[in-house]
Amino acid sequence: MEIDGKEFTVDGDGFLSDPTIWNEEVATLFAKYDGIQELTEKHWAIINIIRKNWEETGMAPMIRTICQTTGIRLKEIYQLFPLGPARGACRVAGLPKPDGCV
Amino acid sequence: MNNFEEKKNKALKVLSEHEDSKLLTHLNSCVHCGLCAESCMYYLTSNDERYIPAKKVDLVASIYQRYCTFTGKYFPFLGKARELDEAAAEEMTDLLYGACTLCGRCTKHCSIGVDIGFVIKKGRQMLTEMGYTPASLQSTVNAAINSGNNMSIPESELRDTLTWLEEDLRDEVNDPDASIPLNVPNADILYTLNPREPKFFPLSISAMAKIFYAAKESWSLSTQMYDVTNYAYFTSSKSEAVTIAERLYNETVNLNAKRCVLAECGHGSRAFRWEAPNYLQKQFPFETITSVELMAEYISKGRIKLDKSINKEVVTLHDPCNLVREGGVIEPQRYVLKNAASEFVEMTPHGIDNFCCGGGGGQLAMSEYNERRMKTAEIKAEQIRKTGAKVVVTPCHNCVDQLMQIDNKFKLGVQVKTLAEIVADAIILD
Numbered sequence: 380m381e382i383d384g385k386e387f388t389v390d391g392d393g394f395l396s397d398p399t400i401w402n403e404e405v406a407t408l409f410a411k412y413d414g415i416q417e418l419t420e421k422h423w424a425i426i427n428i429i430r431k432n433w434e435e436t437g438m439a440p441m442i443r444t445i446c447q448t449t450g451i452r453l454k455e456i457y458q459l460f461p462l463g464p465a466r467g468a469c470r471v472a473g474l475p476k477p478d479g480c481v
Numbered sequence: 482m483n484n485f486e487e488k489k490n491k492a493l494k495v496l497s498e499h500e501d502s503k504l505l506t507h508l509n510s511c512v513h514c515g516l517c518a519e520s521c522m523y524y525l526t527s528n529d530e531r532y533i534p535a536k537k538v539d540l541v542a543s544i545y546q547r548y549c550t551f552t553g554k555y556f557p558f559l560g561k562a563r564e565l566d567e568a569a570a571e572e573m574t575d576l577l578y579g580a581c582t583l584c585g586r587c588t589k590h591c592s593i594g595v596d597i598g599f600v601i602k603k604g605r606q607m608l609t610e611m612g613y614t615p616a617s618l619q620s621t622v623n624a625a626i627n628s629g630n631n632m633s634i635p636e637s638e639l640r641d642t643l644t645w646l647e648e649d650l651r652d653e654v655n656d657p658d659a660s661i662p663l664n665v666p667n668a669d670i671l672y673t674l675n676p677r678e679p680k681f682f683p684l685s686i687s688a689m690a691k692i693f694y695a696a697k698e699s700w701s702l703s704t705q706m707y708d709v710t711n712y713a714y715f716t717s718s719k720s721e722a723v724t725i726a727e728r729l730y731n732e733t734v735n736l737n738a739k740r741c742v743l744a745e746c747g748h749g750s751r752a753f754r755w756e757a758p759n760y761l762q763k764q765f766p767f768e769t770i771t772s773v774e775l776m777a778e779y780i781s782k783g784r785i786k787l788d789k790s791i792n793k794e795v796v797t798l799h800d801p802c803n804l805v806r807e808g809g810v811i812e813p814q815r816y817v818l819k820n821a822a823s824e825f826v827e828m829t830p831h832g833i834d835n836f837c838c839g840g841g842g843g844q845l846a847m848s849e850y851n852e853r854r855m856k857t858a859e860i861k862a863e864q865i866r867k868t869g870a871k872v873v874v875t876p877c878h879n880c881v882d883q884l885m886q887i888d889n890k891f892k893l894g895v896q897v898k899t900l901a902e903i904v905a906d907a908i909i910l911d
Contacts (some may be wrong), residue, residue, distance in 0.1 A: 391848035443642045464681040478621040479632040480677045480879040
């Protein structure tokens with residue numbers, strides 16, 4: 380997948396194949412691809428907790444953890460990431476695609 | 482015997498060992514009239530003849546002819562008999578997994594009633610026996626088998642989430658005693674969840690909890706087995722489908738619930754309500770219904786009161802294939818919407834002739850075919866756009882996700898909601 384002239388190895392859904400190569404530039408470019416022009420402080424708070432949880436447990440955090448850690452309301456999270464916490468936020472945070480109906 | 486020969490023999494057993502003549506009938510009846518072509522969204526959005534449903538049936542039928550008929554065994558060159566080699570297995574995987582949502586629209590349009598979906602599922606079963614199931618789909622089945630839910634949510638995380646939602650519910654209904662009951666025996670209802678609800682999209686849990694509260698229902702969730710999905714239905718792995726269905730059956734019996742109510746989930750409803758008695762070979766001692774029918778029941782019996790003027794925006798409805806075309810739950814969601822929204826408009830076509838969202842049949846989970854999935858979505862995007870609606874309601878969490886992606890990709894500017902969410906918003910509490 381190419382965004383702004385940079386090449387990324389991703390799965391069919393556009394999730395990073397190697398989550399360890401993730402950095403802030405990847406997040407910015409992936410977000411742009413989804414139509415999020417600028418990552419705000421709130422976006423970063425969500426991305427950082429997802430990243431931290433994944434590094435510690437190997438899993439994406441529950442939405443409850445995201446809300447309670449960041450103090451951002453549930454409905455606002457869906458506005459910040461229109462594709463939702465999985466295809467939106469987790470993808471921008473460089474995680475592999477979660478299993479299930481997402 | 483080499484490795485592929487072993488796999489092949491397993492796959493061929495799917496064709497040769499069957500309880501009745503159903504498979505034979507459906508493999509031998511296609512007259513190639515071509516009506517199915519125009520019913521398939523893969524064909525309609527690509528014009529690629531390989532995607533015509535009859536051709537997919539032919540794939541399985543030609544292998545059946547080669548190995549299970551006299552002519553095929555001794556004079557394979559006479560008919561359309563085909564060897565099951567690696568190329569055939571790969572082609573089957575590409576077309577039966579990668580180019581079919583098991584939506585059943587072709588079956589409904591078939592001039593002589595070939596159950597095309599049934600044949601495709603048999604083909605998928607052969608591929609599963611051979612280890613050709615797409616990895617991303619098998620991963621979701623494995624998560625369910627190994628952890629008890631298809632997103633591997635630990636029990637403590639589920640409990641914390643439900644406690645958090647319970648606090649919200651108390652604020653919402655202004656009652657400190659409102660609750661989300663867990664593992665309560667002898668309740669009238671054991672309710673289920675799609676794991677994506679507690680994990681990422683809990684608004685529908687809050688909505689159902691509010692509806693149960695308003696209806697003064699005796700209900701419970703189970704922390705042991707609450708997963709309404711059964712992805713082994715998509716892979717046609719009978720043993721895994723049985724394992725998953727049996728867990729929900731056992732938990733409903735253990736908690737002695739009168740009814741098992743299935744959350745808004747198309748394939749989950751089909752797998753548990755309509756397939757599971759066959760999987761488990763027994764009659765269920767409890768009633769199984771969908772939450773869609775339950776909401777309609779609450780409204781018709783006056784157990785909940787709605788003010789539809791609260792939902793002002795124009796609403797349209799997407800019919801999940803497994804619930805509507807396959808399951809026959811057609812009117813309850815319409816009855817609910819007419820009572821819960823100010824203005825409800827239908828898509829064209831709708832009901833049993835509706836087009837799939839593109840995410841069914843396990844497609845949403847299969848990253849391998851993402852591009853094709855979003856190509857088929859052009860049809861649904863256009864259907865939605867033509868309604869002029871601002872809200873798309875669908876009683877299936879899988880469809881919700883696909884519709885959210887459609888909204889994003891085709892810039893429709895709509896909100897996607899479950900039926901429970903729109904009902905909960907319109908509730909008037911006593």
